[in-house]
Amino acid sequence: MITKKQKQVFDFVKEYRAKHDYAPSLEEIKHRFRLASVSTAHYYLKKLQEAGQLKKQFNQPRAVSTIDKKQTIEIPILGAIAAGQPIEAIEVPDETITITKDEISKQGKHYALRVQGNSMINEGIFDGDIVVIRKQEMADNGQTVVAIIDDNQATLKKLYREKDRFRLQPANPTLFPIYRDEVEIRGVVVKIIRNLESQTDKEQSNEKYTRRIDYSWDYRGENTKTYTHGIHTYPAMFIPQVARRLLETYSKEGDTICDIFCGSGTALVESKVLNRNAYGIDLNPLAIFLAKAKTAPINPQKLAREYIALLSRLEKIKDGEIKKPNFKNLDFWFKEKAIIKLAKLKKAIQEIEDEVIRNFLMVAFSETARYASNTKTGEFKLVRIKGEKLEKHDPDVFGIFRKKAEANITGVGEFYKEAKRGVWTKIIFGDSSKSNGIKENSIDCIITSPPYGDSRTTVAYGQFSRLSAQWIDIFDDPNKASGVDSELLGGRATKTLSHILSSDYLNDSLDKIAKQDESRAKDVLSFYIGLNDCLKRAHEILKPKKYFCLVIGNRLVKQVRIPTDFIIAELAEKIGFTCEDIFVRNIPGKRMPIKNSPTNIVGALEETMNKESIVVLRKS
Ligand SMILES: C[S@@+](CC[C@H](N)C(=O)[O-])C[C@H]1O[C@@H](n2cnc3c(N)ncnc32)[C@H](O)[C@@H]1O
Numbered sequence: 046m047i048t049k050k051q052k053q054v055f056d057f058v059k060e061y062r063a064k065h066d067y068a069p070s071l072e073e074i075k076h077r078f079r080l081a082s083v084s085t086a087h088y089y090l091k092k093l094q095e096a097g098q099l100k101k102q103f104n105q106p107r108a109v110s111t112i113d114k115k116q117t118i119e120i121p122i123l124g125a126i127a128a129g130q131p132i133e134a135i136e137v138p139d140e141t142i143t144i145t146k147d148e149i150s151k152q153g154k155h156y157a158l159r160v161q162g163n164s165m166i167n168e169g170i171f172d173g174d175i176v177v178i179r180k181q182e183m184a185d186n187g188q189t190v191v192a193i194i195d196d197n198q199a200t201l202k203k204l205y206r207e208k209d210r211f212r213l214q215p216a217n218p219t220l221f222p223i224y225r226d227e228v229e230i231r232g233v234v235v236k237i238i239r240n241l242e243s244q245t246d247k248e249q250s251n252e253k254y255t256r257r258i259d260y261s262w263d264y265r266g267e268n269t270k271t272y273t274h275g276i277h278t279y280p281a282m283f284i285p286q287v288a289r290r291l292l293e294t295y296s297k298e299g300d301t302i303c304d305i306f307c308g309s310g311t312a313l314v315e316s317k318v319l320n321r322n323a324y325g326i327d328l329n330p331l332a333i334f335l336a337k338a339k340t341a342p343i344n345p346q347k348l349a350r351e352y353i354a355l356l357s358r359l360e361k362i363k364d365g366e367i368k369k370p371n372f373k374n375l376d377f378w379f380k381e382k383a384i385i386k387l388a389k390l391k392k393a394i395q396e397i398e399d400e401v402i403r404n405f406l407m408v409a410f411s412e413t414a415r416y417a418s419n420t421k422t423g424e425f426k427l428v429r430i431k432g433e434k435l436e437k438h439d440p441d442v443f444g445i446f447r448k449k450a451e452a453n454i455t456g457v458g459e460f461y462k463e464a465k466r467g468v469w470t471k472i473i474f475g476d477s478s479k480s481n482g483i484k485e486n487s488i489d490c491i492i493t494s495p496p497y498g499d500s501r502t503t504v505a506y507g508q509f510s511r512l513s514a515q516w517i518d519i520f521d522d523p524n525k526a527s528g529v530d531s532e533l534l535g536g537r538a539t540k541t542l543s544h545i546l547s548s549d550y551l552n553d554s555l556d557k558i559a560k561q562d563e564s565r566a567k568d569v570l571s572f573y574i575g576l577n578d579c580l581k582r583a584h585e586i587l588k589p590k591k592y593f594c595l596v597i598g599n600r601l602v603k604q605v606r607i608p609t610d611f612i613i614a615e616l617a618e619k620i621g622f623t624c625e626d627i628f629v630r631n632i633p634g635k636r637m638p639i640k641n642s643p644t645n646i647v648g649a650l651e652e653t654m655n656k657e658s659i660v661v662l663r664k665s
Contacts (some may be wrong), residue, residue: 097143186204227588477582479582548573589664641665
């Protein structure tokens with residue numbers, strides 16, 4: 046479904062191609078329709094691509110062509126469906142929507158409905174959207190279905206089978222579920238087509254940038270633990286599919302890429318499989334340790350031999366032979382029994398001569414230490430378990446290690462097969478807001494996911510890493526491990542709120558936050574000052590005309606949603622990038638604290654993030 050204006054652009058591209066045998070440039074489209082900027086022209090082309098009318102390849106100016114009709118399919122829009130109170134089911138074919146065939150499965154019949162109401166907003170279905178439905182009479186638990194209840198009332202909800210009834214669950218915490226003994230299913234949602242016209246067409250809104258939602262980037266339910274991706278947990282990891290697709294779209298084989306906030310190294314692993322050389326930079330020492338281990342393709346047979354030898358050594362180590370680590374609060378975070386077992390394991394691993402294999406098994410040990418500690422699992426911050434739970438806590442240290450190590454060995458086996466041998470990975474412990482020795486104009490593509498805000502109030506990378514880092518001797522003095530978070534972006538609040546960053550979006554957010562809490566506004570400002578310096582360094586190392594993709598969440602501070610994606614676009618444009626695209630994806634699998642307390646009132650939970658934006662910048 047395309048708008049009148051989009052149709053005009055489409056006709057222009059078609060006529061132009063027929064005449065010249067190549068497509069018009071963005072500049073020509075801008076000129077022809079008197080658009081405000083080339084990015085508006087780009088927006089129209091994107092919309093036509095999404096509607097399956099045009100295809101365009103990146104990096105190739107004028108590489109737009111009209112899509113072969115055979116690749117698209119017209120789906121009837123049968124009427125409206127309530128994502129709210131059920132409404133009378135209307136089935137009057139009025140219009141059709143055209144989508145590309147590969148967007149839906151070949152099996153089954155499909156139809157589309159317009160959505161009314163807001164009961165499904167947490168599933169990313171908004172008032173005015175169009176949902177594509179595959180006709181079927183059965184659905185799995187948790188699927189979003191078109192349900193007919195009470196004779197002919199249609200509603201769009203998530204379906205759950207309970208003991209002796211059905212629950213139709215809205216995806217909106219303010220609404221109650223509907224319970225029925227009988228429900229008739231008319232199909233399941235397979236695609237959501239966002240009604241972005243009112244929100245993203247710059248000519249109709251006051252926003253400087255546009256944000257489009259692209260659900261094809263969700264990768265819901267896909268395996269994110271392939272290769273070495275699952276060897277260790279890390280906060281806010283990339284899902285490999287996102288890193289892979291960005292690398293494939295914005296770089297090519299043989300390129301040198303860089304992840305300036307590489308964390309545990311997801312993008313670096315993908316680069317190795319995709320035949321790209323890669324630099325990774327991070328300021329958290331545990332991240333560096335993990336990224337190095339993850340990107341080392343180890344011969345799995347050799348590794349398995351060392352592992353078996355390790356297990357037999359482990360059995361023989363006596364309590365008297367071990368050395369307990371010497372860090373503050375060791376007894377608070379670990380029970381004596383766990384400390385002894387961990388110390389034995391560490392000793393057995395340290396006896397491995399091959400450094401790469403030793404470090405790889407140390408990664409499984411690091412996870413074991415976290416699981417064997419008295420901390421709550423599922424928290425990034427260090428929170429001690431309490432009361433009876435703590436009393437009963439008796440972790441099977443060796444069992445945890447064996448399970449983890451064996452899964453990791455399987456993962457590295459897959460990676461060993463697929464990692465390209467001719468490419469290199471260099472991992473730098475450094476601050477990305479400063480120079481890190483990478484040559485100017487030497488990088489073909491930067492793919493990264495920056496922190497969401499200062500570590501203290503968002504994702505505490507340092508705190509998450511502390512116990513592991515202390516056990517595996519990452520610091521000469523293990524007590525220094527608690528200082529990591531204050532070194533990371535936004536780690537030290539600014540003294541005042543005056544600054545020279547050129548971003549209206551940032552100033553607006555800072556004003557709103559400062560009215561409620563000046564010191565929080567200073568934390569926020571410090572983060573963006575650091576981020577701006579990182580953008581400048583990124584600009585220096587990137588080759589001209591090359592892409593810089595940032596996966597970023599728009600966080601909530603004091604009930605103020607900070608549009609980090611737009612702020613990055615504004616800051617980057619001052620530095621010498623153009624913002625080519627901003628699109629939004631759901632975060633079904635990213636390990637993030639979905640709830641926190643932005644009000645700092647205990648119990649006042651707010652959703653921080655279940656969507657993230659991908660900002661695509663290009664060096665001018
Ligand atoms: C969102 S995480 C990256 C996760 C990564 N994509 C992965 O898949 O594991 C952000 C990272 O930025 C790092 N970081 C924060 N401030 C930094 C700085 N000034 N320089 C370099 N890295 C920094 C944090 O230590 C953290 O590892």
